[in-house]
Amino acid sequence: MSNTPFELTTIGRVESSLKDLAAAPKQGREGAPDAWLVFEREMVKGLEGLGPGDQVIVLTWLDRAQRDVLRVHPRDDLARPEQGVFSTRSADRPNPIGLHPVEILAIEGNRVRVDQLEALDGTPILDVKPLLRQDQASS
Amino acid sequence: MSNTPFELTTIGRVESSLKDLAAAPKQGREGAPDAWLVFEREMVKGLEGLGPGDQVIVLTWLDRAQRDVLRVHPRDDLARPEQGVFSTRSADRPNPIGLHPVEILAIEGNRVRVDQLEALDGTPILDVKPLLRQDQASS
Numbered sequence: 181m182s183n184t185p186f187e188l189t190t191i192g193r194v195e196s197s198l199k200d201l202a203a204a205p206k207q208g209r210e211g212a213p214d215a216w217l218v219f220e221r222e223m224v225k226g227l228e229g230l231g232p233g234d235q236v237i238v239l240t241w242l243d244r245a246q247r248d249v250l251r252v253h254p255r256d257d258l259a260r261p262e263q264g265v266f267s268t269r270s271a272d273r274p275n276p277i278g279l280h281p282v283e284i285l286a287i288e289g290n291r292v293r294v295d296q297l298e299a300l301d302g303t304p305i306l307d308v309k310p311l312l313r314q315d316q317a318s319s
Numbered sequence: 320m321s322n323t324p325f326e327l328t329t330i331g332r333v334e335s336s337l338k339d340l341a342a343a344p345k346q347g348r349e350g351a352p353d354a355w356l357v358f359e360r361e362m363v364k365g366l367e368g369l370g371p372g373d374q375v376i377v378l379t380w381l382d383r384a385q386r387d388v389l390r391v392h393p394r395d396d397l398a399r400p401e402q403g404v405f406s407t408r409s410a411d412r413p414n415p416i417g418l419h420p421v422e423i424l425a426i427e428g429n430r431v432r433v434d435q436l437e438a439l440d441g442t443p444i445l446d447v448k449p450l451l452r453q454d455q456a457s458s
Contacts, residue, residue, distance in 0.1 A: 250364040
């Protein structure tokens with residue numbers, strides 16, 4: 181098996197009051213603030229069809245993560261035994277892609293306001309997808 | 320804003336009876352077959368803590384997608400008007416990352432059996448994350 185590299189494109193950046201990794205909540209539903217997604221101008225065409233009230237998944241590139249880590253203490257809690265990163269939502273992993281389910285609050289040109297986003301200010305945005313019923317697989 | 324490229328690593332590949340893009344279902348819950356995720360040997364440490372019955376999200380790189388497309392007919396249905404790709408789950412988009420909610424059926428070394436995966440045979444795997452209640456945002 182080859183290990184071909186693929187190159188990602190930054191389609192925008194997060195604009196948020198969250199500046200500090202240590203202070204950021206681990207998940208959006210744990211008290212994260214509303215934030216702006218600021219898209220590159222040439223990407224605005226791709227936003228057509230989205231509007232306030234839509235539930236979407238924002239994909240980000242967690243550019244402050246460590247990529248050579250395969251085992252972590254869940255939620256950075258040293259009292260919990262180490263686990264493989266793929267059984268956790270740690271940002272540290274070979275491909276640090278963040279998944280953020282949010283609701284769109286407003287759209288103003290290339291700026292999209294969303295609720296409860298735990299990504300830090302300046303985080304690159306990779307994609308936005310509508311949330312499907314299939315993403316909500318029951319246990 | 321700079322358009323810094325980021326490089327992805329292939330952590331494994333999908334092994335599936337689905338070989339043909341035209342015949343593949345658009346979503347796993349639309350009749351996709353069970354499939355194997357075959358991980359690179361050095362990634363196996365990262366799987367620790369996962370087991371049968373776990374609900375996870377598999378992230379793939381949809382390597383047959385077109386990356387210069389910003390508007391599509393939803394579900395390739397020409398009767399439906401074009402929309403921005405970010406309001407659809409089209410594979411064609413600037414960063415063609417597939418999100419696949421699946422259940423783990425079995426783990427055998429570096430091979431993980433999952434249910435209902437619509438990714439084609441050979442598709443590169445980027446990440447596996449446990450499904451959180453937060454991903455199941457209510458509408």
